[in-house]
Amino acid sequence: MIFGKIEYLNLLPFHLFLKRALRHGIEKKAWQKRGSVPSRINRAFEARRVDAAVISSIKSRGRECTDFGIVADGEVMSVLVLPGKSRRDTDSDTSNALASLLGIEGEVMIGDKALRYRLANPGEGIDLAEAWKERTGLPFVFARLCAHSRHIRRLRRLTQRFFTSPPKIPYRILRREAKARGLNAAELRNYLNKIYYRLGWREKRALKRFLRNERRGRRKR
Template structure:
């Protein structure tokens, strides 16, 4: 079984959990090997080059998905639009580019750990797309869902167990991620407080609204 890995800090708790959950050394090495960014993983999933992955919300509509995802509590800090920059999409993203368009935000889209570093440096004028969505609709924005191509029972079980778990990130992993990202362990933990993973009634309502806004945008063009 192949699980693709988005190599961003927002999924650090999930991969800490998976490494404990999956005992096979071979499977663990596969997870680490299949690292990429969201838009590339979306393609791999579409063409069934991977069995399971966190799929961008915009690409997950017709997929077999669990009730686990990447959700902003309100602001997310890692999906920004730099408003003083010329309009430019982030090639690593699918959902965030569309979200900026739906919200009518002009500028350069930045996602992931590079956006988080911009947030903490606070040297650029930016808008947090999840925060704007939350302020406008009173709903947490769902950026991705954990979906699968096969092995339904196995991945549904993984998702359910993860959703019910409280994950503590080991200090050695925090230090390693801090070194990789040039952030501090404290900043990483602060950021992870902004992320939740269980998709409940309100999160499903938010997804439906997002899909409707996409359809309205297409219709208006």
């Protein structure tokens, strides 16, 4: 099974888990080589160049997915709309759609660069997960772990193992990953505490609402 890998800090715990859980050297090598941004991973998954990936939630409609996702219940810090001319983030699919759905204009910025911006400019811009929570009272699901049909059973077993025994991030790895992104370990730990990965009934309700409203919005435009 070939995984597509999003090279963002929000998946650091899952990356550590996969590094240990993937059974074959060829799988690990392929996973390590396929790191990219969400929009490119979405295209690789759709083209079947990868068998499984954490894909943008807006692209998960009609796919076979697990209960693993990237979720924030309020402030997330890494998905922002900045003041100024409206501009989409080419790395994103879901966040661009969310900004449009919420009627928030400006420059969409996601991922590690958005996290660095928010830390350097506290309070500037709009946190889209926070805006969604204020509007709906629900968490927001940014992405889901999905697979093509013949791999979904194995993927569900893997994610259940992750939920049962989530890895602890050694401080040396936390510090190394933070330094590589221009952060410190405390900032990275605080950021990861804002994210969780299991989709329960509230998260699935929120996802359904987002997908339904986004589709309605596109039909009106």
